Amino acid sequence: MPVVTVELLAGRSQEAKNEIAKEVTATLAKHALADPEHVYVVFRDVRPGDWAVAGVCLSNRQQK
Numbered sequence: 001m002p003v004v005t006v007e008l009l010a011g012r013s014q015e016a017k018n019e020i021a022k023e024v025t026a027t028l029a030k031h032a033l034a035d036p037e038h039v040y041v042v043f044r045d046v047r048p049g050d051w052a053v054a055g056v057c058l059s060n061r062q063q064k
Helices: 014-032 058-062
Strands: 003-009 040-046
Touching (some): 003 014, 014 040
Parallel strands (some): 003 040
């Protein structure tokens, strides 16, 4: 039972997440020889203030 966690900045549409889940499931099923019915994709939306790159939160970078 493969479980894939996808962390993204918040704001993606449900349609986008549906497409991502479909593609991730198909790819994992193909390359890991997993039954697509047993592939789980979990989305974690992260606010820009909770994600930092090079020591700077993305919420601060976007203000510049």
